[in-house]
Amino acid sequence: MTDLEYADRAEQLLRAVEQCVDRINDATDADIDSQRSGGLITLVFANGSQIVINQQKPLHEIWMAAHSGGYHYRFDGAAWQDTKGAGEFFAALSRDASAQAGLPLVFQA
Numbered sequence: 001m002t003d004l005e006y007a008d009r010a011e012q013l014l015r016a017v018e019q020c021v022d023r024i025n026d027a028t029d030a031d032i033d034s035q036r037s038g039g040l041i042t043l044v045f046a047n048g049s050q051i052v053i054n055q056q057k058p059l060h061e062i063w064m065a066a067h068s069g070g071y072h073y074r075f076d077g078a079a080w081q082d083t084k085g086a087g088e089f090f091a092a093l094s095r096d097a098s099a100q101a102g103l104p105l106v107f108q109a
Contacts, residue, residue: 001075006060009075010039013062013089013109017041017053020107030101049100051093062089066096079109 001009014036021034021043033044039055052065062073062080073080073089080089093107 001060003057003060006057006075009080010055010057010062013080014039014041014053014055016090016109017043017093017107024105024107028103028105030097030103030105032097032101043097045097045100047100047102051096051100053093064089064093064096067100068096 018034018036018041021032024030025032031046035042035044039057041053043051043053045051049067054063055061056063056072059072060074061083064071064073071086071092072083074083075081081087082089082092086092090107090109094105097105097107
C-alpha cells in the first residue's frame with residue numbers, strides 16, 4: 001500500500017467512526033463525545049472512560065486503545081484486521097464501546 005492509499009483508507013475509517021458516533025448518539029442514550037484532532041479520535045463515554053483511535057502513518061496502521069487493551073490494525077485489501085489475529089477493527093470497536101458504554105453499540109465501515 002502506498003502512503004497515499006493508506007492516507008485515503010485511514011481517513012475513511014476515521015470518518016466512519018465519527019458518523020457512527022453521530023448515529024449512535026441520535027438512536028441511543030450512549031452520549032458518546034467524539035473529539036478529533038488530525039489523525040486522532042478520542043471517544044469519551046458518559047462514565048468518563050475513553051477509547052482512543054489514531055493513525056500510525058509510518059507503519060500504515062490504525063491503533064486503538066480501550067479498557068480491554070491496545071490493538072494495531074492493518075488494511076488487508078478488504079478490511080482493517082488486527083495484526084495479531086484478533087479480528088476486524090469495527091467488530092472490536094463495537095465490542096469495546098458496548099462494554100464501556102454499558103449498552104449494545106454497533107460501529108461499521
